Amino acid sequence: MALAAASKSLLLLGECVPCLKHNASKFKVRRFELDTNLLMYFRTWEFVYALDPEKKCKTGDVVLIEKCPEQLTRLITHKVKEIVYPHGDVIDPLTGKKVVGGKFRDHVEAVNRIYGKTATAFDYDSAPDRGWLEDIKDFSHVDTYVKYHENGEDQPYAV
Amino acid sequence: MNIIRRAVFSNPLTSTLLICTRSYAFKSNLKIKWVRPTKIPCYDPAKSGDLVPMPEFDKTQFQLEFQKCKELASANDLVKRLFSLEYAPRHRTTQLYLRQLIDGTKRHNQDEGSIEAKIARWTGAIRAMQDLVKRFPHDVRLRVRIKELSDKRKKQLKYLRRWDYKKFEWLIDTLNIVYKPHPIDFRTVTRKESLRKLTNQHCDDIKNDRLKTYRLQLEAEQPDFLQEKIKALEFIRKEQEECNVCVTVTQTEIDDVRQQLRNLLQKRRDLNTKEE
Structure with a gap:
């Protein structure tokens, strides 16, 4: 129900989260949902994929995204309009x-x-500019994971 | 009840289905070998993210508090040796190292408390303690101090990243630290879950391999297909003209396909020359 609300609105303000897709970025959109029993609003987060072929959005940026007139793929429904606040700036x-x-x-x-x-x-x-140490010393642009298998290869994103 | 059971197990198809779908004590036929990763202790540089250890210092140089002493410049060699790092306790060397790191990052001459100076000091302390823990591996208090300090440093780096990304990057580059954020869900490594992940990876690999071979097969068939298409289009056009029917295939359409074929062959030739 909440997702339907997010996909209906034309403009959304979302925070960029790590995403492995090449031509799209993933955004976390915060909404308030009404609990009809308690008559109180509660915070909920929805995740939206937006078209970003140049990968301009970096993890943590606050970005304005716009709904596409027609859905591009099964996942990608929006496109990036403007980076409002770059992260850490x-x-x-x-x-x-x-x-x-x-x-x-x-x-x-x-x-x-x-x-x-x-x-x-x-x-x-x-x-x-931000991003010159990505994959060298700064690994905060990706989701890290706990190392679960030793395959002899270097696993840079494993903790 | 017994009648039903007998009926179920007497049928060979149902019995095999039951064996296949059982989840308890399921054994996979795949030959995936799982190797449990070795635990990295919390005081290890690999865990704290320090890329360089504390360097070896020249023991002939003076201790930090006597470095600007004018009297020592005119003193004899024995006195100079007494005030050098050679006879000083270990913390004097550490003090010098911390001073070097802080001086490399501080904002102004009086700066001791800015976040970059603090992180530089903590980094020096962590590296000095990591050096010491090799000699005294059973010193639990030392190990705890390293862990607490490196966690504190990581937390402050997290805040600095949020406030000032450029400075964060400059600082981790200057101090030679690798910054990896905490994973979103922290779970203990189990054999079952790891094998599940590896099986999923194996399935993905198979899928990608098959897709790749299929793509290569289709690409190999492309020139033949295009030639056949040209022939078919020409035939249709000729027949339509001869039979005096409305011509649906234009000459430009056929030329486009020819051009497509030429481009494809040219592309392949270029690729081959590059490989050679």
């Missing part, structure tokens, strides 16, 4: 400034400059 909606934790990035940089920024410190301007 938070922007304050009121001021439009970048935020880290509870502080503005500019303010942190100003403090660093007063104390004397070190040469080895992290620099936002020269930092490459």
